Amino acid sequence: MSHPLLDPRGTPRVMGVLNVTPDSFSDGGRWADVDAALAHGRRLAAEGADLVDVGGESTRPGARRPDVAEELDRVLPVVTGLVADGVAVSVDTMRAEVAAAAVAAGAQVVNDVSGGLADPAVLDVVADAHRASSDLVYVAMHWRAHSHEMTGFASYDGPGGVVAGVVAELGDRLAAAVAAGVGEDRVVLDPGLGFAKTGDHNWSLLAALPALEALGRPLLVGASRKSFLGSLLADTTTEPPTPRDVGEREAANVAVSTLAACAGVWGLRVHDVRASLDAVAVVRRWRAAGGDRA
Ligand code: PMM
Secondary structure, three states: OOOOOOOOOOOOEEEEEEEOOOOOOOOOOOOOOHHHHHHHHHHHHHOOOOEEEEEOOOOOOOOOOOOHHHHHHHHHHHHHHHHHOOOOEEEEOOOHHHHHHHHHOOOOEEEEOOOOOOOOHHHHHHHHHHHOOOOOEEEEEOOOOOHHHHHHHOOOOOOOHHHHHHHHHHHHHHHHHHHOOOOHHHEEEEOOOOOOOOHHHHHHHHOOHHHHHOOOOOEEEOOOOOHHHHHHOOEOOOOOOEOOOHHHOHHHHHHHHHHHHHOOOOEEEEOOHHHHHHHHHHHHHHHHOOHHHO
């Protein structure tokens, strides 16, 4: 069955991040009012984003959760406004009420960073849409706990370490989604870089994308501006080393976009859409020239 968002295209879709929050680590407060958020969402779409991912809950370590009404207030006017402009919208939420309202307003993707663990009723919202023959895409990310406690869950002691752990737990989330009635052919999986993971865990996962692809679903990767890139690029002349500022990690993110595109992922979740689209163009042209047959 052909799917407008999931059909293989050879190179990744680019999802632009639009956090309508006062406190996200990367862009908190910048798009917190509706007009600023709409203007930024339109800019991301004009730059060529395949999707704009609208989120109303910060997942930075230690963040306070908004209540449902607060999250709806942040997200819904932005989803509605972007959909009215013809922008393909994804909603970044762990809550069934928010997912349902955003889907009713025209969102094409539910991006659930908890993969249905935080609020299993999200799976019912997606399943209901699928029963009504909707093309709604469900992104299930690997997650273990809410942000205020996730660092305590960053250990993967079983055989195969973090890669085997994430493959097994994502496989469980996929099975739970399908058991709830979600169409397996409309699920995307995401290793959840930085969520209950150390920097080393993130690198191990990026080095093992084929193992995640073995789950049989398209993959989304979100490395943009995350602290493992800040640590990689830290100034080591200070003691302790000073992480590279959030706003100065983009070249490294483009490198991640490039390697993830070469590994065949479905999507890249990024703040700088243009920069990752450039990386995607390079990979596409390199492939056309026979690059990955060498
Ligand atoms: N990361 C963040 C938020 N939502 N969704 C998916 N699917 N994958 C991610 O890696 C992801 C996400 C946190 O980053 P942000 O604060 O810059 O949005």
